[in-house]
Amino acid sequence: MNLTVRPGAGGARAGLDPRRLPMTALGVLFLAVMLFPVYWMVNSSLQSSSGATTRDWLPLDATLSGYAKAISEQGQNFVTSLLIALGTVVLTLVVATPAAYGLSRFRSRGASTFVLVLLITQMIPAMVIANALYPLFNQLYLINNVFGLILANTAAGIPFAVLLMRAFMGSIPRALVEAAMVDGAGQLRAFLSIVVPISKNAIVTAALFTFLSAWSDFLFALTLTSTPEVRPITLGIYDYISANTQDWDTVMATAVLASIPAALLLIFAQRYIAAGAVAGAVK
Amino acid sequence: MTSAHLSLTVAAGERRTILWTRLLRRATPWLFSLPAVVFVAMFFGYPIVQNVVMSFQEYTTSTFYSGAAPWVGLANYATILSSYLFTTTLVNTALFTVGSITFQFVIGLALALFFKRAFPLSGFLRSMLLLPWLIPLIASSAVWKWLLDQESGALNQFLGLFGVPAVPWLVDPTLALAGVIGVNIWLGIPFNVAILYSGLQAVPKELYEAGSLDGATGWKAFRHITWPNLRPVVSVVIVLGVVYTLKVVDIILGLTGGGPANSTQTLATNAYNKSFVEFNFGEGAAISNVLIVVSLVFALVYLYLSRREPSE
Known part of the structure; x- marks a missing residue:
């Protein structure tokens, strides 16, 4: 069993190719969808439960209560x-x-x-x-x-x-x-x-x-x-x-x-x- | 004491030492493993046997005080099998498992193929994808219960932007199972991506180079090169997925507690309810045994598949 993580196919050269930046954008989008629940967890942990029933998309009025x-x-x-x-x-x-x-x-x-x-x-x-x-x-x-x-x-x-x-x-x-x-x-x-x-x-x-x-x-x-x-x-x-x-x-x-x-x-x-x-x- | 006699005792002593050393050498591998063997015997061997025994007994709260657990033969099995709930839980378990695995796998494979094409930050993004898999399941359940909340949940808030009226995701008996399956899909994607990605890495690059000379690119390359080479990993991922999904209790108890109206009750949550809510350990054990038989069938399939293929 190889316990080190192997670099991606194509190695570092392809990984740095700026022409592939659209792929990065798409990757960020996928990640954003997948990690949204995690974001929402952090976001609503910073917003008070009293008052409005829904939460803002951004914790602008952050509180640590x-x-x-x-x-x-x-x-x-x-x-x-x-x-x-x-x-x-x-x-x-x-x-x-x-x-x-x-x-x-x-x-x-x-x-x-x-x-x-x-x-x-x-x-x-x-x-x-x-x-x-x-x-x-x-x-x-x-x-x-x-x-x-x-x-x-x-x-x-x-x-x-x-x-x-x-x-x-x-x-x-x-x-x-x-x-x-x-x-x-x-x-x-x-x-x-x-x-x-x-x-x-x-x-x-x-x-x-x-x-x-x-x-x-x-x-x-x-x-x-x-x-x-x-x-x-x-x-x-x-x-x-x-x-x-x-x-x-x-x-x-x-x-x-x-x-x-x-x-x-x-x-x-x-x-x-x-x-x-x-x-x-x-x- | 003659010198001959003396040398004889020495020889006997030596032989005994040799025997002893040999015995010790034989035992050494087991001495290293002994504590682990004891643990496995106590925490897997004993419970499995004990569950079989309990499933033939009337084992309830009073057993803890009186120690009496009368034998009831097959009565526990008769009760659970004839219960209207059993069919429901069996169907729910099947739907939960098949639904979860299908989507986890398809989405996981798509993402693994996507990340295989190296691009700036691909390694970083791929490892961040593992986060949902590492967070405690019950914490994820809490977040999802909140996301899917009918009045104030973020999903309905988002859908509301498009004029969709609030959907009762987890409180409507016809929707709850789909909701729970959706959450389980989300949880399983990272694992599928990780395994399938490493499987894709193991496909020799030369095959693609040779294939592209023959005009096999894109979908053709996937069908004729990627898929056949990935097959062993695919079978392992799917069978492991089934076995892990059958075990799921945290998510269902956290999201719906098996309700509403038992619409998300599975074999595992039902076993929990029988034993730890109704304190009927005999019937709980009987359901557990059904669950274990189902799991073991898939475990054997897994072992068969992973033995047949080279393990690296």
Whole structure:
């Protein structure tokens, strides 16, 4: 698996051809249509809900009152979401990285069966899992529990993380690992000192996607919590919209804040995102 | 102790060490994977088995207090299959899936072909297109619920400019499913573009050069060069799309909650309602099992297709 983004066909030369500027204009138009809902989210988060029923197309009378209310009502939930997402990333990497290495380096019938199982688990609806997890978590006192949600999200994140990192680790030359072992390093040392540093990019990609999916998790949050104490931000948004609130500036401000991780990743980690998108399907 | 005896014990000890090392070496791959295997067994294996068990039980709120879950045989299945809702949810699920996939794919392919022709900023615009895919689904649902709002939504505000009266997108039982499908199409386009674009990049450029010598350009080039070479990626995108669409709960619960009058209720949202609103986990499990069978059929199709084709 190639983890870098390949430049477009025709390369940079065609990409800079000014005669193709009409294509750029068309591209901007398509993007504008696709991203309009995102624009509208930001736009209405900046306009007060009191007064007119419709919103202006531009936030000329911008106010941050929606954000003030979003932070005062949902601040705690943001912290909860952050804890869950970070906990999930750590636990997923600790479990998935060695597994990815084990599966890429030691080929056996058992290993390929497990890879097949991982592929299938990605297709099992989370609803099905939640249905059986609730009774189990209820017995283990993991309902309304941050750690319970970390466990559930980790389980959901492991298959993708393992498959993604395994694809990369399979391309590490065997000789490199074996050289370290000739020098006296054990399997674990060779893994930690050779494989992990080389696989940095794949590990970062896995971490970013795990973070995003745990941060966006709605279903486990919905089914495995019931009290206001442990309430991820996705549930905060759901509570607003299922109550048919007309306080759209607060709802949209919350949605904007909940989308910040996605926006940051798209700006600062673009190459990882594109790599992960493709890896998800091509394995 | 004789020296012969001593050397024998040493040999035995050595053999034991060799055996032990060999065993350890054999086990090493599994030691690396063990935690992941445990997780998968606990969070995928156990729930699947447990769902099958629960689907034959009367498993309700009282079970949580008393621990009693009487066996009821096939009663849960009989109840859900004979319910008028089951046909509705099945039809809705099919319409939701087919509608979403068709448009996601066609629009996604068109955009991927468009972005394949490099132009200034094409890389940047293409990556910005991924944004809707990365935003939490429930946040997108909130935005769309607001956009499609009958009184004050931006869509009706826009259509109003052309004199179109306010459309009750999500509150009219005949329109709600189409509305929900529309939102899901929007959500799925970025993923389709990303995968199809990378598939297009993998088609050897020489084929187009050779083709253009034979006069294969434009539509002809697409039909005879692009499409046949893209086929494996197309099958994967479509089957994955189906499997992901079957799972969708966030969007529907966020936009309509399955209503109005169950017009947007699918297998997945119905399973949620049975278990987590009515607290009838037995019937919820039965619906879940129907859902899982449908998903697995498509999962197998996916595996078959992705095995048959070279994976890179």
